[in-house]
Amino acid sequence: MVLFARPCGADWLSNAVRVDSALENLSRLARIPQSQKPNRRGSYVxxxxxxxxxxxxxxxxxxxNTAHNAPLVQAILDRPDVQRVARxxxxxxxxxxxKLHSFYSSLLEHILADSPEIVRMFQGCCYGACHLNLHNASTVDHEDWYNILFGMCAVYSSGLYDHTRSGHFIAWSLGIVAQFPPACxxxxxxxxxTHANTPIASHETRSSIAFFMSAGLARWYHNGxxxxxxxxxxxxxxxxxxxxxxxxxxxxxxLELLQYT
Known part of the structure; x- marks a missing residue:
């Protein structure tokens, strides 16, 4: 099941512009070894x-992250506009x-209490981790095996692209192709x-923040x-x-956690 959250309002759009700018700046400043390009999800950073x-x-x-990239990533996480996206x-x-939200929230609290050296990624967000996908993020067909099998990942799309012609979200297993506008x-x-994104044009930019919960954390907690x-x-x-x-x-x-009531 795929659900889109579609916010509106000038204030949210202004927030989206700031997030766009921050992610593009991170793309310019980050240093990525050639051996890490492309990754298994696509040819983007x-x-x-x-x-x-x-x-x-x-x-x-x-x-x-590398010594060079780590403070750049932390600076993104510290931004109020990015924190607003997380909330x-x-x-x-x-x-x-x-129910799934309650499960994620409880799991993260237990993990952080047991491992005080781990710094919470975002206050007010139940997800334990995210990937910052930069500049030209269009994914090939893939599944994210390390995530909780029945979990729902959240992907926030960012950038300057024509969502009616590019950047579509494809859920191959479900037979769904949908427009995926920026700031949604x-x-x-x-x-x-199995999911993917259609490519963007060469003159366009598209970044995303993919929020997820590692299945390993759930196994660790369940095992004591x-x-x-x-x-x-x-x-x-x-x-x-x-x-x-x-x-x-x-x-x-x-299945129980995915039910609304």
Whole structure:
């Protein structure tokens, strides 16, 4: 299921212009090794922020950037206009999927309490992490495997492009193609729905902020703040059977969290 949040008003549009400018400036200032271009989602620059668990980590932690890029990313996160976008996507998730929003909020609070070295990405936002996709962000067909399977990622689109001719959002698994105007957000189950964007013209710019919650954080918390590997090594037969049974019924948990009431 794909939902668009479509704000309006001069104040929001003014906020969007400031976000556009900030992301374009980050695109000019960031230094990206050639080995990181392109990424698996497309031939654009992307920088991570927030926290997650997986990909060889031994415990949850903040996503890393280079010494040059880290302060640039933090400066983006500290901007009031970008923080307003974070609160906007948080409010949208709460409005459409209140149970999932409560789950995300509780999970993030528990992770941050257990790992005080992790700095919260945004106040007033239930998402644990985001990717800053810069300048010409048009994605190829992909799924985001490391995100919570039944979760809804939020993608805020930014830039100067003709949304009637380019930058469309495609949810291949659902058979949906939709216009995706700047200063709007889409909510999509990105781990299980193949999705992409149509390219923009060479004279256009398009950035995005993709908010997500790492599935590894949910597993870490569910295991009692240890990894799957460590849990299975420590668990009794009864505990392991219960663990496997809970995993087999995870889809039921997901369906319940996606219901409005």
């Amino acid at each position: 992307t920088l991570p922020a927030g926290c997650g668990f997986g990909g060889g980590r031994t415990c949850p932690g903040s996503y890393a 906007y996507v948080d409010a949208g998730l709460q409005a459409y999927f209140p 957000a889409v909510y999509v189950p990105s781990a299980c729905v 703040y240890i990894s799957d590997k460590e849990f299975k090594e420590r668990a009794s037969v009864a505990q392991l059977n219960a663990w496997n049974a809970s995993r087999a019924k995870l889809w039921e948990v997901g």
